[in-house]
Amino acid sequence: MQLTLWTYEGPPHIGAMRVAASLDGVHLVLHAPQGDTYADLLFTMIARSERRPPVTYTTFQARELGGDTAELVKASVSDAYERFKPQVLMVGEACTAELIQDQPGALARGMGLPIPVLSLELPAYARKECWGANETFYQLVRGLLRAQVPEAGRKPAPRPAGQRPRANLLGPTALGFRCRDDVIEVRQLLAAIGVDVHVVAPLGASAQDLLRIPEADFNVCLYPETADQTCDWLERMFGMPTVKTVPIGIGATRDFLDEVGRVTGIDVAHAKAPNSSRMPWYSRSVDSTYLTGKRVFIFGDATHAVAAARICAEELGFTIVGLGTYAREFARDVRECARRYGVDPLITDDYLEVEARAAQLQPELMLGTQMERHIAKRLGVPCAVISAPVHVQDFPARYAPQMGFEGANVIFDTWVHPLMMGLEEHLITMFREDFEFHDAATPSHLGSGAGRDRPSAIETGPTVTPAEASHSDIRWAAEAEQELKKIPFFVRGKARRNTERFAEEQGIQTITVETLYDAKAHFGR
Amino acid sequence: MTVDANPVDAPSGPGPRLPVMRERGQRQVFCGLAGIVWLHRKIQDAFFLVVGSRTCAHLLQSAAGVMIFAEPRFATAILHERDLAGLADCNQELDRIVAELLGRRPDIGTLFLVGSCPSEVIKLDLAKAAERLSAAYHGRVRILDYSASGLETTFTQGEDACLRALVPELPSLPDGARSLLVVGTLPDVVEDQFARLFAELGISPVHFLPPRHTSAFPPLGSGTLVLLAQPFVGDTARACQARGARILQAPYPFGVEGTLAWLRAAAQAWGIDEEVVTAVTAPAITRAERGLAHHRSELAGKRISFLPDSQLEIPLARFLQRECGMTLVEVGTPFLDRQLMAQELDLLPDSVRLSEGQDLERQLDRLRADQPDLTVCGLGLANPLEAEGLRTKWSIELVFSPVHGFDQAADLAELFARPLRRGALLRV
Numbered sequence: 004m005q006l007t008l009w010t011y012e013g014p015p016h017i018g019a020m021r022v023a024a025s026l027d028g029v030h031l032v033l034h035a036p037q038g039d040t041y042a043d044l045l046f047t048m049i050a051r052s053e054r055r056p057p058v059t060y061t062t063f064q065a066r067e068l069g070g071d072t073a074e075l076v077k078a079s080v081s082d083a084y085e086r087f088k089p090q091v092l093m094v095g096e097a098c099t100a101e102l103i104q105d106q107p108g109a110l111a112r113g114m115g116l117p118i119p120v121l122s123l124e125l126p127a128y129a130r131k132e133c134w135g136a137n138e139t140f141y142q143l144v145r146g147l148l149r150a151q152v153p154e155a156g157r158k159p160a161p162r163p164a165g166q167r168p169r170a171n172l173l174g175p176t177a178l179g180f181r182c183r184d185d186v187i188e189v190r191q192l193l194a195a196i197g198v199d200v201h202v203v204a205p206l207g208a209s210a211q212d213l214l215r216i217p218e219a220d221f222n223v224c225l226y227p228e229t230a231d232q233t234c235d236w237l238e239r240m241f242g243m244p245t246v247k248t249v250p251i252g253i254g255a256t257r258d259f260l261d262e263v264g265r266v267t268g269i270d271v272a273h274a275k276a277p278n279s280s281r282m283p284w285y286s287r288s289v290d291s292t293y294l295t296g297k298r299v300f301i302f303g304d305a306t307h308a309v310a311a312a313r314i315c316a317e318e319l320g321f322t323i324v325g326l327g328t329y330a331r332e333f334a335r336d337v338r339e340c341a342r343r344y345g346v347d348p349l350i351t352d353d354y355l356e357v358e359a360r361a362a363q364l365q366p367e368l369m370l371g372t373q374m375e376r377h378i379a380k381r382l383g384v385p386c387a388v389i390s391a392p393v394h395v396q397d398f399p400a401r402y403a404p405q406m407g408f409e410g411a412n413v414i415f416d417t418w419v420h421p422l423m424m425g426l427e428e429h430l431i432t433m434f435r436e437d438f439e440f441h442d443a444a445t446p447s448h449l450g451s452g453a454g455r456d457r458p459s460a461i462e463t464g465p466t467v468t469p470a471e472a473s474h475s476d477i478r479w480a481a482e483a484e485q486e487l488k489k490i491p492f493f494v495r496g497k498a499r500r501n502t503e504r505f506a507e508e509q510g511i512q513t514i515t516v517e518t519l520y521d522a523k524a525h526f527g528r
Numbered sequence: 529m530t531v532d533a534n535p536v537d538a539p540s541g542p543g544p545r546l547p548v549m550r551e552r553g554q555r556q557v558f559c560g561l562a563g564i565v566w567l568h569r570k571i572q573d574a575f576f577l578v579v580g581s582r583t584c585a586h587l588l589q590s591a592a593g594v595m596i597f598a599e600p601r602f603a604t605a606i607l608h609e610r611d612l613a614g615l616a617d618c619n620q621e622l623d624r625i626v627a628e629l630l631g632r633r634p635d636i637g638t639l640f641l642v643g644s645c646p647s648e649v650i651k652l653d654l655a656k657a658a659e660r661l662s663a664a665y666h667g668r669v670r671i672l673d674y675s676a677s678g679l680e681t682t683f684t685q686g687e688d689a690c691l692r693a694l695v696p697e698l699p700s701l702p703d704g705a706r707s708l709l710v711v712g713t714l715p716d717v718v719e720d721q722f723a724r725l726f727a728e729l730g731i732s733p734v735h736f737l738p739p740r741h742t743s744a745f746p747p748l749g750s751g752t753l754v755l756l757a758q759p760f761v762g763d764t765a766r767a768c769q770a771r772g773a774r775i776l777q778a779p780y781p782f783g784v785e786g787t788l789a790w791l792r793a794a795a796q797a798w799g800i801d802e803e804v805v806t807a808v809t810a811p812a813i814t815r816a817e818r819g820l821a822h823h824r825s826e827l828a829g830k831r832i833s834f835l836p837d838s839q840l841e842i843p844l845a846r847f848l849q850r851e852c853g854m855t856l857v858e859v860g861t862p863f864l865d866r867q868l869m870a871q872e873l874d875l876l877p878d879s880v881r882l883s884e885g886q887d888l889e890r891q892l893d894r895l896r897a898d899q900p901d902l903t904v905c906g907l908g909l910a911n912p913l914e915a916e917g918l919r920t921k922w923s924i925e926l927v928f929s930p931v932h933g934f935d936q937a938a939d940l941a942e943l944f945a946r947p948l949r950r951g952a953l954l955r956v
Contacts, residue, residue: 004606004618004621004624005605007603008603010586012582014581016583037555037678037682038561038562040554040556041587041591043907044907045590047908051911054912054915055908055912059554060554062554082889098583099646102650129608129609
């Protein structure tokens with residue numbers, strides 16, 4: 004058993020639903036008790052979907068458990084087939100159904116429906132949502148394309164002369180982070196170098212589209228969390244190369260173009276710095292100097308966390324103080340990345356652990372999921388959301404991709420906006436006594452209401468152990484405490500921590516104003 | 529599917545006048561766990577530990593809609609493969625988790641172990657676990673259990689199961705003493721209003737279940753009159769009855785009519801003159817009428833359908849028809865407790881189509897054929913129905929908002945008028 008307050012991922016059948024809800028003509032029958040239909044609201048409320056996910060639930064109750072739940076499965080399957088006339092039917096079970104072992108997939112396959120029926124294995128007590136999406140997409144593609152797999156050793160036919168190379172974009176799903184806009188951006192990116200997009204899947208694809216996947220020249224694995232198994236299988240069985248660079252950030256977008264260039268034999272040099280790409284200049288402009296060395300804590304799914312780390316380090320000049328992911332399946336990528344930036348990787352799906360680490364590191368910016376947004380709010384740290392799990396705010400009405408050159412523009416705005424503006428930071432430091440620059444003053448462009456959260460933010464619960472608790476034997480002299488208050492609140496935590504660490508190292512019992520400035524000189528950046 | 533295809537029956541017993549369409553099939557409704565979302569805010573020193581799966585945790589988080597800013601007073605002990613394969617002893621695991629939890633939250637006075645679909649299917653005995661843990665934490669934390677699984681409970685029934693678990697804990701009311709017990713969660717502001725009205729009527733002492741703190745449990749005994757504030761607390765009412773309490777028959781306190789009849793039921797049982805009732809309630813009724821008039825013009829003549837969800841459907845339909853002039857098309861309810869609904873059913877018009885249970889797709893077919901002006905439904909259905917051109921009202925808001933009593937009558941009407949007003953305003 005694991006004690007859980009908030010979860011980063013739902014159970015694996017939610018992943019299967021995300022794939023089903025992304026596709027046209029595919030219906031999912033889910034053997035699940037009454038109540039599991041809550042999952043529909045993720046799609047209809049969070050993503051504001053105009054249609055219900057194509058899912059029929061058996062919604063059994065106690066009275067059916069005594070009777071014949073298997074009959075209920077068959078009735079649900081045949082009703083769903085009659086009503087929705089899908090081209091492909093998927094059958095799976097949620098956690099409770101897994102325990103009663105009706106084997107709904109086998110039952111459905113035995114019904115002789117005139118369409119492909121795919122039985123999903125979704126181990127609810129061992130796996131989670133992303134795994135479920137990844138597995139469902141893979142099973143579906145494999146199930147539909149198995150008959151087309153060429154004999155071993157047969158090379159794919161070369162592209163006819165004069166035909167533009169074609170790519171499949173694999174991995175975008177319903178409830179994914181900014182998938183809708185990323186697909187548009189990557190399509191434009193490829194168009195600029197003369198590559199056509201053949202099939203996008205699962206998002207917006209029909210069962211027929213899935214059958215056309217092997218016609219393309221290569222696959223782009225846009226979201227490894229949902230598509231890496233599928234891409235690997237297509238590479239093994241059909242000899243289709245996979246482009247693995249995820250184009251989030253300027254550097255990664257250029258690397259992506261290079262990789263596509265290598266796979267297709269196209270020269271991509273002209274496409275690597277389009278006029279619409281403003282992020283590199285914005286970051287170089289003098290106004291951005293104040294971003295240098297901002298301490299940032301990054302947590303999310305592996306793909307977005309790793310991409311964010313590179314952007315922070317190479318494109319914004321931040322200092323990465325923490326990096327982690329909840330996606331254990333992709334922990335290796337995050338560990339490798341953390342090693343590159345010299346930080347301890349945090350691999351956990353325990354929200355409380357992430358909160359404790361954030362409190363300890365005292366970053367100046369959090370980049371995370373909606374969970375980290377809440378943590379940051381409690382800690383009074385600016386935050387931007389970079390990854391699923393998603394929230395209604397992560398489906399903006401405007402075009403807001405993360406990928407490609409426009410994605411980098413969007414990222415510059417969304418990550419820099421929550422921070423204190425350059426000159427404002429100096430003014431606050433210079434005029435500490437100004438009555439309007441009190442501790443709770445927020446960046447002036449964020450509106451007066453924003454600051455009012457802060458005092459109440461640190462309300463309940465013994466959740467956050469302040470860093471200073473470990474230095475309880477060290478005492479602050481009154482005038483040193485007073486001097487500390489002259490340091491702007493958003494760096495005061497760091498100053499306090501550093502001073503205490505310095506005092507501890509030097510064996511100082513009472514921190515004076517002198518100690519404070521000695522520590523400042525010692526750690527000065 | 530149609531296991532028994534809507535047989536129209538007219539059973540005996542209270543309220544036999546209206547035929548009921550019985551439906552069985554896919555049910556689009558929360559399980560009882562959703563009740564934790566408001567119960568954990570209401571009972572301020574209680575913690576709800578669901579023993580279940582990742583689905584349970586995900587449901588709670590999703591049903592809460594927005595994540596609650598403060599650390600929530602609920603959590604899930606998620607079962608893993610090891611627990612199911614017998615590699616870990618579930619009871620030992622639960623003890624470990626409870627110790628961890630109570631270590632983190634020394635402010636907790638009552639811990640509810642909440643059963644779920646998986647814990648029931650694997651027959652994890654939470655009653656026994658609660659007993660064992662109660663002994664271990666004796667004098668410090670009270671540990672109770674109830675099941676809010678979707679197998680056993682539908683949405684608001686979770687609250688009934690929780691309150692039912694509190695009944696044996698209530699101290700005895702001394703013989704000869706009398707008291708009024710109001711059962712069912714009310715927002716604090718509404719509870720305070722009712723407390724003032726009861727005091728003015730001369731009814732005292734008045735207690736509320738659930739209490740705001742489990743350190744102040746209301747007494748229960750043969751001198752207790754039980755007045756139900758919510759139409760879904762049937763098991764709790766019957767458990768109170770088993771301890772000698774008398775259940776007052778009344779409509780539910782929605783709208784002027786319902787609230788007055790509800791207060792009058794208590795006053796009559798307490799032996800208070802009708803003139804006192806009239807005098808005490810007159811100012812609030814005048815205010816409520818004035819407030820309602822604003823919305824009546826927008827609601828009158830509009831057609832409304834309720835999909836089965838919170839069990840509030842029947843009393844709300846009665847209010848909207850009788851006090852706001854709406855026309856009832858279909859009123860669906862997850863289950864029909866005729867004993868609890870007797871007074872309400874008497875007030876419904878003959879023309880209403882009453883349905884119990886659900887066969888979702890067939891119900892939506894009827895809805896599309898009916899084309900009501902407003903449909904009350906759950907969150908999963910609202911946007912898709914809006915996209916089809918139907919105006920909707922989320923039923924969950926009716927469970928969360930202060931809607932009972934005289935001073936909320938206009939607010940309640942406004943909740944239904946707002947989507948209609950918005951529909952008329954928008955030109956996009």
